[in-house]
Amino acid sequence: xxxxxxxxxxxxxxxxxxxxxxxxxxxxxxxxxxxxxxxxxxxxxxxxxxxxxxxxxxxxxxxxxxxxxxxxxxxxxxxxxxxxxxxxxxxxxxxxxxxxxxxxxxxxxxxxxxxxx
Amino acid sequence: xxxxxxxxxxxxxxxxxxxxxxxxxxxxxxxxxxxxxxxxxxxxxxxxxxxxxxxxxxxxxxxxxxxxxxxxxxxxxxxxxxxxxxxxxxxxxxxxxxxxxxxxxxxxxxxxxxxx
Numbered sequence: 001x002x003x004x005x006x007x008x009x010x011x012x013x014x015x016x017x018x019x020x021x022x023x024x025x026x027x028x029x030x031x032x033x034x035x036x037x038x039x040x041x042x043x044x045x046x047x048x049x050x051x052x053x054x055x056x057x058x059x060x061x062x063x064x065x066x067x068x069x070x071x072x073x074x075x076x077x078x079x080x081x082x083x084x085x086x087x088x089x090x091x092x093x094x095x096x097x098x099x100x101x102x103x104x105x106x107x108x109x110x111x112x113x114x115x116x117x
Numbered sequence: 118x119x120x121x122x123x124x125x126x127x128x129x130x131x132x133x134x135x136x137x138x139x140x141x142x143x144x145x146x147x148x149x150x151x152x153x154x155x156x157x158x159x160x161x162x163x164x165x166x167x168x169x170x171x172x173x174x175x176x177x178x179x180x181x182x183x184x185x186x187x188x189x190x191x192x193x194x195x196x197x198x199x200x201x202x203x204x205x206x207x208x209x210x211x212x213x214x215x216x217x218x219x220x221x222x223x224x225x226x227x228x229x230x231x232x233x
Contacts, residue, residue: 033220035221037224039158042226043205043226043227043229044224044226044227045207045209045224045227047221047223050220050221052220089158091160095220095222097220103148103165103211103213103220104150104162104165104173104175105150105152105160105162105209105222106162107159107160107161109157109158109159110158110159
């Protein structure tokens with residue numbers, strides 16, 4: 001079974017600084033997707049960024065980028081120029097992409113990010 | 118305009134009652150999910166339906182019964198509510214057909230259930 005581990009329950013960053021959230025996962029499959037979701041106090045789950053396992057190039061979305069290390073099964077999220085609105089719980093998630101229809105998301109336990117003004 | 122909607126957003130009820138949460142998506146997706154987020158914020162899959170067919174049932178007590186009247190709706194009925202059922206329940210949808218695979222799941226706003 002796949003597992004996703006976020007080893008940092010809480011992180012804090014100063015506004016305008018850069019922070020990196022860690023995520024590791026365990027799977028025996030080679031074809032999968034990885035995601036970072038953000039959950040602000042409103043509790044809405046918002047997709048931040050996604051990465052296809054077959055792509056070597058790291059995904060980027062504006063101030064958000066990932067460091068995807070497939071061999072190490074590591075998928076960290078870097079937030080540059082942190083803003084107060086980035087304060088939220090961040091979840092790393094895994095989804096298989098091979099045959100069948102069991103495409104559930106497996107989530108890590110989350111990292112609570114605080115942004116200090 | 119809401120892509121995935123859930124009703125109600127808040128639900129407070131007594132132990133032993135039966136309640137339902139409704140979910141609707143207007144994205145044209147063929148797969149819908151229910152996730153449970155516990156008090157420690159841990160999110161876990163409960164059910165998944167693809168084209169109205171149950172695909173995933175993750176060791177959820179049979180007091181929980183999902184129902185999908187059509188591809189756009191997936192409702193969750195809970196019988197004999199217990200204190201431990203208190204959580205936030207999220208509905209999500211994605212397009213998982215072989216022809217058009219869109220891997221991203223879009224979530225509803227969540228339903229906070231409190232059992233007293």
